[in-house]
Amino acid sequence: MRLFFAVNFSDPVKQKLLDMQNTLRINSLSGKFTLYDNLHLTLVFLGEVTFERYEMLCEILSRLDGFVFPLTIMGAGRFRRDGGDIWWAGIEENRRLSDLHHMLSSKVRAAGFPVENRRFSPHITLGREVRLRSDFDAERFSRTIDGVNTEVNKISLMKSERLSGRLTYTEVSAKTLFERQR
Structure with a gap:
């Protein structure tokens, strides 16, 4: 099965992302x-991960410690590709998110999983192979995305598969982060 660790979003946040996407x-x-x-x-x-190794990933996730933290979705951009660009919503610089990525990557790598060595560039993919009208103002569009605030309160292990011809992501395991005492 094809797996990845992710942050999922609440319906109100996904609705704002959908507005950007629209x-x-x-x-x-x-x-x-x-x-x-x-x-x-x-x-x-x-x-791709075997079932036996999937169980190891669930164990890594269950032992993960961390606290709920704020996250701001801000701006947009694209990765240019010949067949059409990948458009994304950006994430405001966030030390806690970067630390979480590095901690998870280290634990997964130590367990023998191959992990990409490229710089962590957190984003939310809105579309792939996107070709826009020539009069679309990408700079202006990016500036209109001015801070969608949310909290990261759970880390999910996600499965990616095609169901009835549609790419579908399903949460197969999760770890709820701790609330800070006030």
Whole structure:
């Protein structure tokens, strides 16, 4: 099974992401847009994993310690590709998110899983293979995304699969983060 660790979002946050995505959609000539239920932030991508190794990942997740922390979705951008760009919503710099990514990556790597060595660039994919109209103002669009605030209160182990021809992400394990005492 194809797995990754992720942060999932509440319905109100996903609705705001969908609003951003709809702006892209109505200005696009073509594209594959992320389904509402699939909107997430990838922490660590794992790829194909056997059932035995899946259990090891569940164990790593269950031993994870951490506290709920704030997260701000801000701005947008794209990764340019020949077949159409990948458009994403950005994440305001967040030390706790970076620390969580590094901690999870280290634990997964120590357990023998291959982990990409590229710089962590947290984002939420809104669409792939997107080709926009030539008059679309990407700079202006990015500036209109001015801070969607949320909390990270759970880390999910997600399974990626095609069901009835649709890419579907399903939570297969999760770890709730601790609330800080006030």
